[in-house]
Amino acid sequence: xxxxSKIRKxxxxxxxxxxxxxxxxxxxxxxxxxxxxxxxLQYGVEEAISAGMGTMAIVTGRGKRAIExxxxxxxxxxxxxxxxxxxxxxxxxRDVIEKCTFSYTxxxxxxxxxxxxxxxxxxVGDEPFAVILxxxxxxxxxxxxxxxxxxxxxxxxxxSVVAVEEVPKEETKKYGVIAGEAIxxxxxxxxxxxxxxxxxDAPSNLAIIGRYILTPDIFDILKExxxxxxxxxxxxxxxxxxxxxxxxxxxxxxxxxxxxxSVDGFVxxxxxxxxxxx
Ligand code: G1P
Numbered sequence: 001x002x003x004x005s006k007i008r009k010x011x012x013x014x015x016x017x018x019x020x021x022x023x024x025x026x027x028x029x030x031x032x033x034x035x036x037x038x039x040x041l042q043y044g045v046e047e048a049i050s051a052g053m054g055t056m057a058i059v060t061g062r063g064k065r066a067i068e069x070x071x072x073x074x075x076x077x078x079x080x081x082x083x084x085x086x087x088x089x090x091x092x093x094r095d096v097i098e099k100c101t102f103s104y105t106x107x108x109x110x111x112x113x114x115x116x117x118x119x120x121x122x123x124v125g126d127e128p129f130a131v132i133l134x135x136x137x138x139x140x141x142x143x144x145x146x147x148x149x150x151x152x153x154x155x156x157x158x159x160s161v162v163a164v165e166e167v168p169k170e171e172t173k174k175y176g177v178i179a180g181e182a183i184x185x186x187x188x189x190x191x192x193x194x195x196x197x198x199x200x201d202a203p204s205n206l207a208i209i210g211r212y213i214l215t216p217d218i219f220d221i222l223k224e225x226x227x228x229x230x231x232x233x234x235x236x237x238x239x240x241x242x243x244x245x246x247x248x249x250x251x252x253x254x255x256x257x258x259x260x261x262s263v264d265g266f267v268x269x270x271x272x273x274x275x276x277x278x
Pocket of ligand 1: 136176177195
């Protein structure tokens, strides 16, 4: 494989307000809400590391400083617990910090996921990259992480890849929904995609979840993408332009995904990880 096509960077859009979790998210970024003792964003960063990425590019916004502090050394705290029985509690986070670098940019206005990803161009540059939406928490107890599975698909097809799962028809209006032609088990070449369609307009029940691999031409497409659903610049609309050229693969991953952007999904994830660690 050409060295330049290796995926080295993972982009985390993390500027959203998290209004569904108020009052918890009044002063705390929603990405920092913990499932058990670990913030959502750290699960995402660990998934990116497991998929071989060493640069975490985080698109933040006002009120998100806790994210930068989290992925840094806390001298006072570390000094306080050094040599005590509590030292191990920080070890996992320190391991993460040592395995990768973090860079940040701010999205000043909330104009949609497509706009957030475009804001990250300055951190990503001209190379293919991954995107993780930290409130979609994924786990594959049996093997490779969802992002690692997607890297293998990218290496084969060398185009954008979106992770999809089947959802009940009545839920299509919560997701980007794809349609296309099955070319292998669990692999569809996408020829249509619609952002949050009503069930009667949905082209299928295959919903995009918060994991993407994008080729860098997406940035130029996003610059031309007009506001779509909800008046926001949608990554789904930009991806449709690539899909029309046969350059988007939808991948039905192995593993579980929790919608931690909703209270129900958050509680489900908490129970799942609690039972897993017992
Ligand atoms: C975003 C995307 C949507 C995708 C979803 C996955 O929506 O716009 O296409 O299906 O993430 O979580 P959001 O959940 O930010 O409204």
